[in-house]
Amino acid sequence: MVTEAGLRGRKKERTRQSLHDAALRLFLERGFDRVTVAEIAEEAEAAVTTLFKYFPGGKVALVFSHEEDRAAALADAVRNRSADTDPLTAIEDFIGTRLPFDPHMDAASPLLRLIFETPELRAYARQKWTDCEDALMAVLVEQCGYPDDAPLRALARLILQSPDIVARHSTPRAALAMIFANLRRGWQLDT
């Protein structure tokens, strides 16, 4: 999403950023539930109602400022994969790029710690993945021959759990690979 042109657009972006920054600063300083939305608004020099206009997802959404249409991106990644790549590998790669980068550096990242240790935030992050279920299943049905839809829906569901599963792991990518190896063996999609 590109920043709107004009003074208005710039101010909008600045306000959004200001709210996001204020929220992160206060959350990291005091912990998620020791900060009120009123305080965030004040710190960002905005009204509470403005805050909710920018982040309809509420307090939790303030942490995740850069939203993407992940479902569409995931579906694209599978459809436009290179010829020598099977669907599951394309999905694995896609998820891999959305994972915390360096295991040691990121494990120490205060923001990741905050998200990991705050149930509400973790649930939100997880749901952003599971919201892709319908899209993922659609693309699986389209790309893999399979007698029934049910196993593919189950597979989609299980795949979308993997980011949250490996997030607590010390080597997320390795854990992801292990899960995908087992899923591949279990479902045998190939085609």
Add this chain to the structure above:
Amino acid sequence: MVTEAGLRGRKKERTRQSLHDAALRLFLERGFDRVTVAEIAEEAEAAVTTLFKYFPGGKVALVFSHEEDRAAALADAVRNRSADTDPLTAIEDFIGTRLPFDPHMDAASPLLRLIFETPELRAYARQKWTDCEDALMAVLVEQCGYPDDAPLRALARLILQSPDIVARHSTPRAALAMIFANLRRGWQLDT
């Protein structure tokens, strides 16, 4: 859990039941988020504070009155399985007994419809399963030889998603069997 003896115990049970009944009646009549806890308390002739004393889980918990220590029950089911049953089958059977019974009868059940169509309630039901993750992984580690813990944690996670996955299915048990067949092939535990 057995009802406590004496007048006191009987009244406690009656109050709890009264709150549960009132909540279900109102929820089914108007929908979950069109009912306030104040209304439920009034309908049950109790104070709001009393309501929260009985259901610390809040509004959602009012729907699920009979709580069990599911984690312990699941672990027991695996440990005390008959000699010719493997761990995964024991788990599958356990989950099977906690699923909605008759597919046609239950699909029409207003209560199940309510739970299914109310995100908050579905999330609560799902979490009661996923809360068993640690216990299930512990028992898997104990019962199955496996080089690393990580795949078993992933397996536990995926297994505990299955109840929610198959809940929307027209033939939950068949769907469950299919998922477990794939998981079995994928993880190859067999001991």
Add this chain to the structure above:
DNA sequence: CTACGTATTTGCAACCACTACATATTCGTC
């Protein structure tokens, strides 16, 4: 540069889930 229409912001009041606390009531028991 000015005035007007529209997008955005603001403060206010309200709703509701949930909690802390002090007070009252009820049950079991002596």
Add this chain to the structure above:
DNA sequence: GACGAATATGTAGTGGTTGCAAATACGTAG
């Protein structure tokens, strides 16, 4: 019947979230 412990109640919050009408700021046409 009286006393102590468990339970219930009402009140008064806190805090997230929303609706609304008034105020403000931006873009633009004249």
